Amino acid sequence: MENLLYIALFAPLVGSLFAALFGMTPKNLITGFVTSGLLFISWLASVLLLIHVISHGTVSANMMEWIGAGDLTIDFGFQVDAITAVMMVVVTTVSTVVHVYSIGYMDHDKGFNRFFSYLSAFVFSMMILVMSDNFAGLFIGWEGVGVCSWLLIGFWYHKADVGTDVNPSISPSWAANEAFIMNRIADLGMLVGIFLIYWNVGSLKYDVFFEAIPSLENGLLVAIGIALFIGAMGKSAQFPLHTWLADAMEGPTPVSALIHAATMVTAGVYLVIRANPLYDAIPNVSLFIAYLGTFVAIFAASMALVNRDLKRIIAYSTLSQLGYMFAAAGLGAYWVALFHLAAHAFFKALLFLGAGNVMHAMHDELDIFKMGGLKKVMGGTYLYMGLASLALAGIFPLAGFFSKDTILEVAINEDTYIIWFVLWVTAGLTAFYSFRQVFLTFSGNERYKEIGAHPHEMPTFVLVAMAPLAILAVIFGLFMEPFNEFVTTILPSYEMSHETHHIAWFFIIITTLIALSGIFYAYKKYASGLIRDKELENSFVYRLLTNQYYIPKFYGKVFAKPYKEISDMLWNKVDMKIVDTTVDAIANFFVVNGDRTRKMQSGNLSHYLNWMGAGAVVLMVFAILASMS
Amino acid sequence: MIGLNEYLILSGILFSIGLVGVLRRKNLLMLFFATEIMLNSANIAFAAIGGHYGDMSGQMFAFFIIAVAASEVAVGLGLLIVLYKKQGTLDLDNLAVMKG
Amino acid sequence: MEQIAFYLFSVLTIGLFLVTVLSSNVLYAMTSLAAGMVIISGFFFLVGADFLGVVQLVVYVGAVMALYSFGMMFFDATRDIKEKNTNNYLVFLLGGMIAVMFVIIFSAPVIGENIQATYFVANATNPQAVGLILFTKYLIPFEVAAIMLLVAMIAGIILAGKKMDDSLTTKDENHEEGATFDLKDVK
Numbered sequence A: 001m002e003n004l005l006y007i008a009l010f011a012p013l014v015g016s017l018f019a020a021l022f023g024m025t026p027k028n029l030i031t032g033f034v035t036s037g038l039l040f041i042s043w044l045a046s047v048l049l050l051i052h053v054i055s056h057g058t059v060s061a062n063m064m065e066w067i068g069a070g071d072l073t074i075d076f077g078f079q080v081d082a083i084t085a086v087m088m089v090v091v092t093t094v095s096t097v098v099h100v101y102s103i104g105y106m107d108h109d110k111g112f113n114r115f116f117s118y119l120s121a122f123v124f125s126m127m128i129l130v131m132s133d134n135f136a137g138l139f140i141g142w143e144g145v146g147v148c149s150w151l152l153i154g155f156w157y158h159k160a161d162v163g164t165d166v167n168p169s170i171s172p173s174w175a176a177n178e179a180f181i182m183n184r185i186a187d188l189g190m191l192v193g194i195f196l197i198y199w200n201v202g203s204l205k206y207d208v209f210f211e212a213i214p215s216l217e218n219g220l221l222v223a224i225g226i227a228l229f230i231g232a233m234g235k236s237a238q239f240p241l242h243t244w245l246a247d248a249m250e251g252p253t254p255v256s257a258l259i260h261a262a263t264m265v266t267a268g269v270y271l272v273i274r275a276n277p278l279y280d281a282i283p284n285v286s287l288f289i290a291y292l293g294t295f296v297a298i299f300a301a302s303m304a305l306v307n308r309d310l311k312r313i314i315a316y317s318t319l320s321q322l323g324y325m326f327a328a329a330g331l332g333a334y335w336v337a338l339f340h341l342a343a344h345a346f347f348k349a350l351l352f353l354g355a356g357n358v359m360h361a362m363h364d365e366l367d368i369f370k371m372g373g374l375k376k377v378m379g380g381t382y383l384y385m386g387l388a389s390l391a392l393a394g395i396f397p398l399a400g401f402f403s404k405d406t407i408l409e410v411a412i413n414e415d416t417y418i419i420w421f422v423l424w425v426t427a428g429l430t431a432f433y434s435f436r437q438v439f440l441t442f443s444g445n446e447r448y449k450e451i452g453a454h455p456h457e458m459p460t461f462v463l464v465a466m467a468p469l470a471i472l473a474v475i476f477g478l479f480m481e482p483f484n485e486f487v488t489t490i491l492p493s494y495e496m497s498h499e500t501h502h503i504a505w506f507f508i509i510i511t512t513l514i515a516l517s518g519i520f521y522a523y524k525k526y527a528s529g530l531i532r533d534k535e536l537e538n539s540f541v542y543r544l545l546t547n548q549y550y551i552p553k554f555y556g557k558v559f560a561k562p563y564k565e566i567s568d569m570l571w572n573k574v575d576m577k578i579v580d581t582t583v584d585a586i587a588n589f590f591v592v593n594g595d596r597t598r599k600m601q602s603g604n605l606s607h608y609l610n611w612m613g614a615g616a617v618v619l620m621v622f623a624i625l626a627s628m629s
Numbered sequence B: 001m002i003g004l005n006e007y008l009i010l011s012g013i014l015f016s017i018g019l020v021g022v023l024r025r026k027n028l029l030m031l032f033f034a035t036e037i038m039l040n041s042a043n044i045a046f047a048a049i050g051g052h053y054g055d056m057s058g059q060m061f062a063f064f065i066i067a068v069a070a071s072e073v074a075v076g077l078g079l080l081i082v083l084y085k086k087q088g089t090l091d092l093d094n095l096a097v098m099k100g
Numbered sequence C: 001m002e003q004i005a006f007y008l009f010s011v012l013t014i015g016l017f018l019v020t021v022l023s024s025n026v027l028y029a030m031t032s033l034a035a036g037m038v039i040i041s042g043f044f045f046l047v048g049a050d051f052l053g054v055v056q057l058v059v060y061v062g063a064v065m066a067l068y069s070f071g072m073m074f075f076d077a078t079r080d081i082k083e084k085n086t087n088n089y090l091v092f093l094l095g096g097m098i099a100v101m102f103v104i105i106f107s108a109p110v111i112g113e114n115i116q117a118t119y120f121v122a123n124a125t126n127p128q129a130v131g132l133i134l135f136t137k138y139l140i141p142f143e144v145a146a147i148m149l150l151v152a153m154i155a156g157i158i159l160a161g162k163k164m165d166d167s168l169t170t171k172d173e174n175h176e177e178g179a180t181f182d183l184k185d186v187k
Helices: A002-021 A029-056 A082-105 A112-131 A135-156 A172-201 A206-215 A218-235 A243-250 A253-262 A264-274 A276-281 A283-304 A310-330 A334-361 A379-393 A399-413 A417-442 A447-451 A460-487 A498-526 A534-538 A540-546 A548-598 A605-628 B004-024 B028-053 B057-087 C002-022 C026-046 C050-074 C088-112 C126-136 C139-160
Strands: A059-069 A072-080
Touching (some): A002 A029, A002 A059, A002 A072, A002 A082, A002 A112, A029 A059, A072 A082, A072 A112, A082 A112, A082 A253, A082 A334, A135 A172, A135 A253, A172 A243, A218 A276, A218 A283, A243 A548, A253 A310, A264 A276, A264 A334, A276 A283, A283 A310, A283 A417, A310 A334, A310 A417, A334 A399, A399 A417, A399 A460, A534 A540, A540 A548, A605 B004, B028 B057, B028 C050, B057 C050, C002 C026, C026 C050, C126 C139
Antiparallel strands (some): A059 A072
16 A cells, blocks of 8 residues: 555656656657656556545555654655545646646647656645645645746746736746745745744654644644644735735646646645644634635635636636635635535636637637637637536536535534625626636637637647546536545534524525526626726726736835845845955955065075074074973 | 083074174175184084083084085085186176076 | 183184174185184184194185185175175074074083083093094094095086096197107207
């Protein structure tokens, strides 16, 4: 069984290293095939492990000792319990599909081999993150996915800024830096949390820490909880560290599908789920997490309502759904959060891959106002995106319905009606903007003809590769009860109280109603074509939303600019003037003194004799001193 | 009664006079004169110590120093002749070929 | 008696050698050097090294000073070399310090007073003692010194001699045509 664990863990690494050998050479299909094949093997191993864990319980393995310094021992230890098995299957499924998809999507790209190397490295880091059994391994994986995300967002690093006021496009290297730096700021919080844990408990392993929780005092637990959550906020792009997610769309679409839909951004949710004994012990912090998640949900949904960029709409919807997951986790229903995580991964990845199809067909045009009527040419993609949007909106019997409605039910159960109300409104907004995007892209008048594009469908094998995601998006909801039973072997179970059970059907109906009304409104407004309303577009609220509440500008002015000025000042005044001058002065001292000493060699005998005499005097002084002491 | 100390002090004074001459002189011939002074002062010291203790080794050393000084003068003057033929002058400052 | 001699001789020596070192005329310097060496031989007689004193007179004053006189004649030493004395004080300071050091160093064992004579010859006049020690204990240095003198002599000849590759006996330039003695031209 341990071998399965190592295979699942290291197969992506082998693929990444193999593809790295071809990094400098022109596109070679073998890299795509080998990495996809190795990921498929990893997926197989994950599924087998899942079956094993269902029947036999947790599998753990200790690969080797890593740090043994005095009292501090950290091992490369791995454990596969229910949570990890679920995450592994989700990650490997989406990753395999994305790899196969990329063979088709990146076929014109010069950095083909490099892309697969980075992609597999990312999967490897994510596997370390979910499979580790201590916080140090988690942190290694955390940093690894951060780095790979930076590499992948900035994949087209040679592209410069393209400033248009309609669809401002930032340079990918800037977006990559923004993502990495924001993650880094959050990682500081996480490190503080890890240090606190080590300092008070003495070990970083999960089980040791969880057993020690009842004996730690509440203030300390609150501090650890907040610190770890700050790390999760960065990785999962919660407010106020959310601006990087929208800009991360500058990377290639498979990257967005894998990283910013299914895996990396869910690492924060995984952390909260994994540390559930901690968050159960500090209900105030958990409640704060739930409120923050709810706020993010509606905040992101509002920004997606008016956006014109195809991928950014989907990015904001990811942000919104992450808010849902945090709300569920904050309210104590961890298994529901995990379930929504898995379901969301499938249909969000499907949405992104569909968007990739559209982009590929439209030669990287992203403005949905310039598309329309594509369903005649791209029927398969229309079907996939429609299915995914239905799942996202939460329509029975697709996956999103089960997970989202359960979250709303949890909100009622906990008597947090504000959370319920906000999440309910967000569900309607979600349905509206998803279908706004679908209709503007695929239905209505064919505006793409004005810009002279000739769209065509992707090759069949790509559509076939996307099929598993579509199937899962449809049927995954039916697995909710077995999922519940399986996962609550590790996670605390969460049962709805009796009253909630009785009135649950009522809430299901009104949720479905608002979702359907959202779809209907979008249909009415956009299905027949785009009619632009200049007055609406110039209104204050609209402009506020399109500029993302001016938060990026605020960050730039308040944080980035002063920081840069301080850096410049330190560089010029401190580094150049003080440090460099000191080092130069030391070197100069030696040069000047050497020059002076050189004059001793004058070739003049009398001069030499003088020096000889002086030397003799010095030696004799020393001799006398030595013989006297 | 003249003890050994006086002779040694005298020898030291003569040695330092010779040393001043060596350090100061720019004419090579006069430099040799000063060297002779130094050798003689050493001779006085040896002889005095040997005489004070009744040991003959001091005088023996003095003999050999005289022998060495004589041969040194011979060779030194020969070299000075060669140098004079080459340079035309006996100035020490002209001799700075190994200037660094 | 001894004290008067010692102090007289020492004042004379110091004065004469100061003239040697400080004068800018070669003739004065050389003369005072010779005179100083004569006085030094007086010192040797004072400490009882008779043979050494005579050797000093013969070798130093007689031979070495003669060599120096020839040298002075050979070099155009009447031409005064302009001596650029830049740093008198430094030189005198160095010299003084070294003198003090030497005195301290040499007088330390004397003050310590636990030295014993190595080669002590009793009941002999000085020349006899010298002969005894020199040819028995110090024989090897004596022979080596002899070789050294030989080498020095050869070196001096080579350095100072004129062209030596012409042989004086087989040279033909002294022979003229018809300078042979014929028995026919007797009348």
